[in-house]
Amino acid sequence: MTGLLILLGCIILLIVAVTVFKVHPIPALLISGLVLGLATGGSVDTVTESLLSGFGGTLKWIGLIILFGTLLGEILAETGGADVIADSIINLFGTKYLPFSMAVIGFLIGIPVFMDVAYLTLLPTILVLSKKSGHSVLVLGLSLAMSLTVAHALIPPTPGPLAVAALLEINIGEIIPLNVLVAIAAIAGGLFWILLNRKNWGTTEVTETETEIPDKKKLTGFKRVLPFAALLVPLLLMSIGTIFPGDNPIISFIKNPVWALMIGVAFALPLLGTKNFSTDLNRYFQSAGAKCAIVILITGTGGAFGQVIKDTEIVNSLFSDVGNLAAMGIVIPFLLSFLFTTVTGSITVSLITSSSIIAPLVSNGTLDPAFTAAAIGAGSLGIIHVNSSFFWLFKEVHHLPVGKLLKSFSVLSAITALSSGLVLILIYFFIGS
Numbered sequence: 001m002t003g004l005l006i007l008l009g010c011i012i013l014l015i016v017a018v019t020v021f022k023v024h025p026i027p028a029l030l031i032s033g034l035v036l037g038l039a040t041g042g043s044v045d046t047v048t049e050s051l052l053s054g055f056g057g058t059l060k061w062i063g064l065i066i067l068f069g070t071l072l073g074e075i076l077a078e079t080g081g082a083d084v085i086a087d088s089i090i091n092l093f094g095t096k097y098l099p100f101s102m103a104v105i106g107f108l109i110g111i112p113v114f115m116d117v118a119y120l121t122l123l124p125t126i127l128v129l130s131k132k133s134g135h136s137v138l139v140l141g142l143s144l145a146m147s148l149t150v151a152h153a154l155i156p157p158t159p160g161p162l163a164v165a166a167l168l169e170i171n172i173g174e175i176i177p178l179n180v181l182v183a184i185a186a187i188a189g190g191l192f193w194i195l196l197n198r199k200n201w202g203t204t205e206v207t208e209t210e211t212e213i214p215d216k217k218k219l220t221g222f223k224r225v226l227p228f229a230a231l232l233v234p235l236l237l238m239s240i241g242t243i244f245p246g247d248n249p250i251i252s253f254i255k256n257p258v259w260a261l262m263i264g265v266a267f268a269l270p271l272l273g274t275k276n277f278s279t280d281l282n283r284y285f286q287s288a289g290a291k292c293a294i295v296i297l298i299t300g301t302g303g304a305f306g307q308v309i310k311d312t313e314i315v316n317s318l319f320s321d322v323g324n325l326a327a328m329g330i331v332i333p334f335l336l337s338f339l340f341t342t343v344t345g346s347i348t349v350s351l352i353t354s355s356s357i358i359a360p361l362v363s364n365g366t367l368d369p370a371f372t373a374a375a376i377g378a379g380s381l382g383i384i385h386v387n388s389s390f391f392w393l394f395k396e397v398h399h400l401p402v403g404k405l406l407k408s409f410s411v412l413s414a415i416t417a418l419s420s421g422l423v424l425i426l427i428y429f430f431i432g433s
Contacts, residue, residue, distance in 0.1 A: 007309070007357075010036040014305075014353065018344050025349050029301040033308040040312045047308060054307025055300040062166040063296045068261035069157030071288040072230060072268055073112035078284075079271040080219050081227030082109050082118065086125060088224075095133040099194060102126070102143040103187050110151030111158065112231055112264075114291070116393055118148050123397060137398065138408065139198045145394055146190040146412055149384070150420075153347050154179040154186075154377040156238065157261055159292065160351035163299040164376055167306055167355035168362045170369040172257045173238040178374045181427065182420045186381060189419020190412055197408075219271065226267050234264035299352055306356025310363070329367045330428050333358045334379035334421050341382025345389070350380040371428050378424055381417035385410045 014032040017023040030051060037047030076082045086105045093101040109118050122144060130137040152158050156165070156172050161179065165172045219227075237260040244251050253259055272280045333354060340350035354376045361367045384391055385406060395405050 006036065006039045007312075010039070011357070015340070015343050018349070025298050025346070026301045029298075029305045029353070033305040036305075036312065037308045042312070046311075050308050050311045051304040054304040054310075057307070058163075058166050058303025059296065059300045062162055062299060065157060065162050065172075065257045065261060066159045066292045066296050066299070067288060068258070068265055069112060069159070069162070070114075070292040071284055072157070072234075072261065072265050073114060073117070074284045074288045074291075075265070075268045075271060076109075076227055076230065077113050077117055079268075081230065081268065081271055082113060082122075083125075084219050084224050084227045085109055085231070086122060088228075090125075090129070095129065095135075098129055098133055098135050099139055099143040099191060099198075102140050103147040103191055106144040106147030107151050107155075107183065107187060108231060110148035111155045111235070115145075115148045115152050115390055119145060119390075119393065120397070136198060138400075139194060141394065141398060142194050142408060142412055143191065145390070145409065146194070146416055147187050149347070149381060149390075149413065150183045150186045150190075150416060153351065153380045154183045154374070154420075155235075156257070157234065159295045159299065160348045160380065161373070161377060162257070163302060163348070163352045164355045164373050166299070167303055167352065167359050168369050168373055169359070170362075170373060171255075173240065173255055174370050175373045176235060176239045178370050178424075178427075179377055182374045182378050182424050185423035186378065186416040186420035190416040193412060193415045223271060226271055230264045230268035233267060234260040237263065295348060298349065302349075302352030302356050305353070306359050309357060310360050329361075330371055330375045330425055331421075332361075333367070333372050334375040334424070337376045337379030338382045338417055338421075339379075341380045341384070343387075345384070345387030345391075347380045347382070350382065351376060354379070368428075371424070374424055375421070378417060378420035381413055381420065383410055383417075384413040 010032045013035065014028055017028040017031070018025055033051050033054075034047055037050060038044070042050070076085075085108055089105050089108070090098070090101050093104070105122065106118070109122070126137060126140045126144065129135070130140055153160060156162050156176065161175065162172065165175055234257075237254045238257055240251060240255050254263070269281070272284075336357060337350050337354040340353050341347055344350060344353075355373075358367065358372060358376065362369050362372055386392075386402065391405065391409065394400070394409060395402065
């Protein structure tokens with residue numbers, strides 16, 4: 001019981017440091033890990049070694065995956081590849097079902113492209129479509145933002161799900177099928193709520209933002225297929241190991257996330273064109289490296305904090321006699337992740353911290369790895385409100401009052417989390433348990 005109280009105290013210390021005192025997650029995670037290790041009887045040397053071991057063990061392969069995933073997103077966003085995906089889906093479903101179209105667009109583009117970049121890239125499209133169709137800008141914006149958030153929380157190669165897989169020591173391909181099902185449930189629940197309330201938001205009450213449409217070249221011919229291939233091929237390759245398990249060297253190569261993402265990037269390279277190819281590619285590498293560096297470091301420190309928890313064996317001893325927790329085992333990581341997102345405002349920090357705490361329950365066989373990863377992802381949708389940077393981005397580009405955004409975006413994020421969590425529990429109860 002003493003160990004549990006120490007762990008809870010360190011978690012509270014971490015939350016307060018990040019939210020109240022605005023301490024960056026990297027020192028907050030390291031200091032919390034150090035305090036936890038020392039308070040449970042470890043020496044400075046052993047706790048430091050535990051932190052360094054967790055940091056290095058987490059980043060030995062996840063760093064490259066995050067880099068290549070970010071690089072792919074950079075190329076698609078700036079070459080017009082993301083626009084091809086968006087335009088194709090709009091043409092497929094038409095203007096009548098635009099909220100659904102925006103949700104599909106957000107889900108696909110949110111996989112390789114960061115949320116804020118993707119939303120700002122598609123903002124001119126939202127404004128034009130609202131004028132032409134009569135749909136409220138808020139309806140379309142919420143549909144897009146919701147699905148971008150879901151993809152960010154659940155679908156590799158976004159950094160959060162990659163970190164969850166690394167911390168739970170599970171193959172990325174094993175989490176994709178279940179996470180996709182949970183993501184669909186989240187988007188379905190969110191869309192239902194948006195459409196149920198769309199009459200309350202009218203068609204013109206959101207102030208339109210004068211946004212300069214980026215000057216991007218139009219992709220023609222076979223190049224219009226490349227963005228879809230660059231996005232979907234890596235996901236299929238990473239999943240193929242669960243369909244064809246074994247020691248086949250070719251399958252072992254293509255299902256490896258590092259090589260799968262490099263193959264995806266290779267599909268996107270022709271979008272750069274031949275003129276200044278090397279210069280442009282180097283620029284994308286520089287930009288991707290700058291954007292993902294801090295995420296990689298946070299992921300590593302999350303692994304360091306998790307390693308201290310594992311080494312103290314507090315969680316192992318707490319649940320050693322519980323056995324299979326059935327549906328409750330899914331609820332625990334879901335609620336923990338939901339809490340961290342709501343309190344810290346960061347989905348990525350929530351995913352990493354929750355996984356670090358729950359990892360011992362996976363390693364000792366108490367919790368199923370794939371269902372635990374999905375539960376953490378679903379819970380990380382949380383309640384997005386005033387402590388989230390994306391909340392303020394959405395507010396500023398649409399000139400919305402905070403109260404209105406709390407009643408729309410914040411409630412919507414909670415709906416998506418609860419929808420995905422409920423479906424996940426049902427799946428686990430009937431299939432996984």
